[in-house]
Amino acid sequence: MSTQAPVSLLQRLFKPGFYWSFLLIAGLLAETIALYYQYGLDYGPCVLCIHIRLWVVALILIALIGLVGQRCPLIQKGCHLLTFIVALGFAERSWRTLAIERNWIESSCTFDSGLPEWFAPDRWWPWMFEIWESCGYTPDMIGSLTMAELLAAAGVLFVPLALIGLIRSLRAV
Numbered sequence: 001m002s003t004q005a006p007v008s009l010l011q012r013l014f015k016p017g018f019y020w021s022f023l024l025i026a027g028l029l030a031e032t033i034a035l036y037y038q039y040g041l042d043y044g045p046c047v048l049c050i051h052i053r054l055w056v057v058a059l060i061l062i063a064l065i066g067l068v069g070q071r072c073p074l075i076q077k078g079c080h081l082l083t084f085i086v087a088l089g090f091a092e093r094s095w096r097t098l099a100i101e102r103n104w105i106e107s108s109c110t111f112d113s114g115l116p117e118w119f120a121p122d123r124w125w126p127w128m129f130e131i132w133e134s135c136g137y138t139p140d141m142i143g144s145l146t147m148a149e150l151l152a153a154a155g156v157l158f159v160p161l162a163l164i165g166l167i168r169s170l171r172a173v
Contacts, residue, residue, distance in 0.1 A: 014168050016070035023083065024063035027056050030154075035128070037147070043139045044132025047109045048097045052151060053129060054121065055090040062086065073172060080162070080169040087162035091155030098148040100135045109135030 013019065034053060037043045045053065062082045069075030099105040111131045113122055121129040138147035 014165055016066060016076060019165060020063045020066035020070065020079070023059055024067065027060040027063060030056050031060070031128075037139060038132070041139065045130075046097075046133050046135040047111070047113055047131050048093055048100070048135050049138075050113060050122070050129050050131055051093045052090060052097070055086050055093060059083065059086045059090070073169075076172070077169045080166040084159075084162040084166045087155070087158045091152075091159050094148070094151035094155040097135065097138065098146075098152040101138055101146065101148045107135070 013022075031053065034045070034049070034056075038045060062079050066076065066079035066083075069079070096105070096107070100107050100109070111134070113129075113131060115121070122131065138149075138151075141147050141150055
């Protein structure tokens, strides 16, 4: 009986409708919180924060495609692969943000996004992707946990979740 419970939980968690809806809502919530901290509490984003926002927007778009194409196995496999890639990028940028904040690594951030000239979300949607500050500090959010700490924790949870989803989708016939 104990082996059936985790299996049924995994089956329910990774049903396309639930899984993609969960990721979509999580992504929208993350972007809403980021914008609230930016405009409501006046904590401007650094270049790494903008990179994290871009990974989250990619996740939102993938989740929408996964929801629309939930009956197509090829779309599901592709969306799971892309979600895993997004999870890795999100986790790396989140870890780097935390490492700079904690002085685990020496690094400096500029106001240059580092993105190619043809991909300029900071010019297309400056209200969402404009860099306001240099790296090194994120605000406290829950208790004494900073935004960087919570993002790093989310990355630690997101990578295995995405990997399990990818493996399950590749095993599906």
